[in-house]
């Protein structure tokens with residue numbers, strides 16, 4: 001579904017990505033971990049079409065989208081769950097859920113969202129400003145699902161959340177996977193990533209330095225943690 005090959009990216013003269021290869025298959029959850037400044041956000045921005053100083057190729061659903069504008073990639077089925085959560089704070093939960101444009105017939109109905117996220121049903125009339133961190137994260141994920149995105153790019157969904165909420169988010173990611181959607185998950189919490197991911201990529205200084213199948217995670221966790229300085 002997503003194939004990134006030989007991706008290079010620059011900020012002016014400074015090169016941030018040095019030939020990155022990653023892929024996400026249908027119904028696959030792929031985790032990306034790396035230290036601060038390793039290139040995770042740059043990579044996701046390149047995939048979404050938000051960073052234009054690039055070389056190499058990004059293919060999505062069999063089409064070369066390397067030079068396709070971001071709004072067209074979103075329309076083709078890429079959904080970004082941002083780390084700042086991108087919620088309209090002056091609008092209610094339900095209004096936030098009604099805004100996203102539908103890009104495919106996989107779009108989740110409001111009823112389906114409320115079934116999967118009971119807390120959003122309870123808080124449907126609450127304004128964005130009054131939501132807890134966990135509720136905001138769930139709203140951000142639900143908004144991406146409302147579009148019918150085929151590939152979700154998630155930026156640190158577990159960050160700053162209580163373990164019980166992180167576990168709930170893990171269950172939701174597994175549910176998304178079961179629908180056949182792909183997920184690219186930026187996640188420093190590799191223990192959490194291991195509960196949902198099929199594969200782990202480790203990025204360092206703009207290069208993928210390790211690709212680990214989740215079945216090997218138990219024996220190679222130490223290697224990952226050491227690399228991340230955890």
Ligand SMILES: Nc1ncnc2c1ncn2[C@@H]1O[C@H](COP(=O)(O)OP(=O)(O)OP(=O)(O)O)[C@@H](O)[C@H]1O
Pocket residue numbers: 011014016034035036037038039040041042043
């Ligand atoms: N707007 C920018 N202008 C110049 N250089 C940038 C810019 N954004 C990022 N960089 C540089 O690009 C490299 C990769 O940064 P990036 O933000 O992609 O890393 P990251 O892995 O997402 O880090 P973090 O976990 O801190 O968000 C770093 O060397 C960073 O300093």
